[in-house]
Each structure stands twice: as C-alpha cells, then as structure tokens.
Amino acid sequence: MTELDTPSQILAAAEARFSLYGYNKTTMAEIAGDCNMSAANLYRYFENKLDIGAALANQCLVEKEHGLELIITDDSKSCAEKLQAFILYILHYTYHHFDTSPKISELIEAMTDQRPEVMQSHRQSKLSLIHQLLEQSQEIGEFSFADIDQTAEAINTAISIFYLPTIMPMFTLEEFERKADAVCTLLLNGLTHSG
Amino acid sequence: MTELDTPSQILAAAEARFSLYGYNKTTMAEIAGDCNMSAANLYRYFENKLDIGAALANQCLVEKEHGLELIITDDSKSCAEKLQAFILYILHYTYHHFDTSPKISELIEAMTDQRPEVMQSHRQSKLSLIHQLLEQSQEIGEFSFADIDQTAEAINTAISIFYLPTIMPMFTLEEFERKADAVCTLLLNGLTHSG
DNA sequence: ATACTGAATATTTTATTGATTATTCATTAT
DNA sequence: ATAATGAATAATCAATAAAATATTCAGTAT
Numbered sequence: 502m503t504e505l506d507t508p509s510q511i512l513a514a515a516e517a518r519f520s521l522y523g524y525n526k527t528t529m530a531e532i533a534g535d536c537n538m539s540a541a542n543l544y545r546y547f548e549n550k551l552d553i554g555a556a557l558a559n560q561c562l563v564e565k566e567h568g569l570e571l572i573i574t575d576d577s578k579s580c581a582e583k584l585q586a587f588i589l590y591i592l593h594y595t596y597h598h599f600d601t602s603p604k605i606s607e608l609i610e611a612m613t614d615q616r617p618e619v620m621q622s623h624r625q626s627k628l629s630l631i632h633q634l635l636e637q638s639q640e641i642g643e644f645s646f647a648d649i650d651q652t653a654e655a656i657n658t659a660i661s662i663f664y665l666p667t668i669m670p671m672f673t674l675e676e677f678e679r680k681a682d683a684v685c686t687l688l689l690n691g692l693t694h695s696g
Numbered sequence: 697m698t699e700l701d702t703p704s705q706i707l708a709a710a711e712a713r714f715s716l717y718g719y720n721k722t723t724m725a726e727i728a729g730d731c732n733m734s735a736a737n738l739y740r741y742f743e744n745k746l747d748i749g750a751a752l753a754n755q756c757l758v759e760k761e762h763g764l765e766l767i768i769t770d771d772s773k774s775c776a777e778k779l780q781a782f783i784l785y786i787l788h789y790t791y792h793h794f795d796t797s798p799k800i801s802e803l804i805e806a807m808t809d810q811r812p813e814v815m816q817s818h819r820q821s822k823l824s825l826i827h828q829l830l831e832q833s834q835e836i837g838e839f840s841f842a843d844i845d846q847t848a849e850a851i852n853t854a855i856s857i858f859y860l861p862t863i864m865p866m867f868t869l870e871e872f873e874r875k876a877d878a879v880c881t882l883l884l885n886g887l888t889h890s891g
Numbered sequence: 892a893t894a895c896t897g898a899a900t901a902t903t904t905t906a907t908t909g910a911t912t913a914t915t916c917a918t919t920a921t
Numbered sequence: 922a923t924a925a926t927g928a929a930t931a932a933t934c935a936a937t938a939a940a941a942t943a944t945t946c947a948g949t950a951t
Contacts, residue, residue, distance in 0.1 A: 541928095542924075542926075651878045658875040667862060683849045
C-alpha cells in the first residue's frame, strides 16, 4: 500500500463520501475530517468543492472511456461487432448508473449543469473513439462512407439518447435495448456495402 | 367571427394567458375573469387546470404533426427529401419553441412530467408518420430495408435528440443543423440501395 | 334540469427566518 | 517558504409561516 499525496488523499475521501452519501450531502468539513485536516486546508489543493467533483467525475468518465477503448481495440471483433458492443456498453453504463447508483448520477448531474466542459470533453472522447473505429474499418474495407468526420458525428448523434441519464426513466432497459439494436442495424446498413 | 361554445372560449382565454405569461403564472381566476365567469364554473367544463393545459398542448402538438404530415404527403418530394425535411422541421420546431417562446416550453414541460401520456401519444404519431414514409418508399422502391417496424423505430430513435427541448441549450442551431444533416445522410445511406 | 356563483377547504407557492455549509483570511507551526 | 488552522464571512439549504391558488360544494338564478 503506497503513500498518497494530499490531493489524492482528498479525492479518495471525497469519492468514498460521494458514492455513499452523494455529492450534495457530503460537506467539505466531512471530507477534511476523513483526511484529519481542517476544511480550510482543502482549499490549498482544490479551488472549491465543484473542482473536487469535477476531478472525480472526470476519473469516472475516463474509466468509461477506457471500457469503450477496449471494445474498439479488440481485434477479435469485426467493426460491425465493435459498433454494436460500443452502443450497448454506453446504454448499459448509463442505465445502470441511473438505476443502481443514483449517487454517481447526482455527481454527473451537478457536472452537467455546473461544469458542462467536463461532459463536453467526454462527448469529444466518444466522438474520437468512433472516429478511430471508422478509420479501422476503412483500412480493412469493412465499412464505406464519404466523409469520415461527418459520419462519426452522425453516429455519435444517432446514439446520443443512450448516454443521457435524463432519458433513462422514459423507457425500460428492454425497450432501450430494442431501440439500440434497431439503430445499430440501420447504421450498419448504411455503413456496409451491399454492392 | 363565429360564436364559441364555453369550452372553446375557456381554451382560447387560457391559450392567450399561457402564451403571454406561462402556464404556471396564470391562475384559474384569471382565465375565468377573461371569460366573465367565476373560477368555479371552469370546473363544469374541465376537471382541473392540468386538463386545460393538456387540451392546449395536444392542440399544439397536433398542429406540429400536421406540419409533418404535409411533408410526408407532399408528392413533389422524393422520400429522401421528405426524410430530410421531416428531421429539419422537428429540429426547427423544437429549437424555435425553446428559443423564442419559452412560455410554450413551460407548458410542454408541465405535460412531460405530469401528463406523460400526452407526450407519449405524440411520440407515437411521429413514429407512425415515419412508418408511413417507409411504406411509400417501399411502394416506389426508393428505400429498401428488412423490417419496417424496426426501421421506423431506428429512425425515430436516431433523431430523438432533435425533439427534446432539454437538449436545445447544449448546442447552437447551426451545430444542430450540421448534426441533423450528418444523421440524415447516414440514414439515407442505409436506406438507399447502392447496389 | 342547466349554468352559474360565493364562500369554504385543500393544496401549492412564496417569503422569511434560522441553521448549515462553503469559502476566505489572518495567524501559527514546522 | 510550506502546511496547516480557527475564526470570520458569504452563500446555500431547510423549516416554517403566510399568502395565493386550485378545487369543492351548498346554494341561487334561469
């Protein structure tokens, strides 16, 4: 067990509190208490509470991106399979978080309206993963399309409801899965030459 | 200028108030006052305020559906053109309403969380218009697809961000238009035989 | 009977206050 | 200098009271 520097210690304490009691209900004093320091001292390392949240949210989103990256770089899958897995991963991640860990959703929600850049950057990462997939498909000639940037944006847009936590209460997971499947089929139809 | 029956008179007064001051800030007493009757009398014609709102929201959504129907039944357009016009109409409608008439958005918002059936039925109407378009395309052989229901659902899902008022603040109209265009191109790619 | 009303009640909003919490800062410890 | 603190201030939240509003109903007018 390696020593943690102060910022990491703070983040660890905050993460524990946030995931147990939620972002809004944990106080700076509590985080500081867990680190055996005063609340004032937290401000030496983070500008404010929101920044602590942003650091953690970012960490969480980076993990998600990593999961998606594994799919994109999994050489045992065809590009079509990758796209499908990609979409389902996003859907399940969003749904699961909303459904079973409302505490993390609370953090994401706070970021969505108080730190939109964080979410924006994640959206950007997803876009670039899709772009990567399209590049691969070009190399092996699996998909065909005119404009790679436009196509990546189209896919990203078409699947965007699957990463909006707000939408999750509108349908059951099964309904979403059917929708995801339908969209995926149609997208692949557009990407795959039937020539 | 033809005479209005009492329910229509009430709806007209309510519509004027709602679009000028918003759903939440207009009172039953005010609506009644505009109709020269007591608030109590409104309840002879509508169960409650929400029902008045629902009637108007419905009217508004039906108008929108009518606009969409005109596009779908416009014989001067190819199915591809119809799909594009359909998507752009929805986008502009949603964006415009959110942007320039927040009062109506307020009504829609109230319906979304207190009368979800109203919105659900509108979603259904859009789905069936898409279905209709797909049928047409089948007849003239413009598009080709395996499962019409699945395809209609896929299209409806892929374009769904364009009718979510909540999403509108996230991008400018120009950005949305680019996205709509990209999605449309990709969908058409999937629907049109390149044979 | 049908259309309506005023007054009574129930529900929802709004305003006010007090308490909690975030943030700053002057100061202390190492 | 760097790390930390306690106490002061500012911003936010929660509880409550007050006011406004929705809804009901017993009763009046036609």
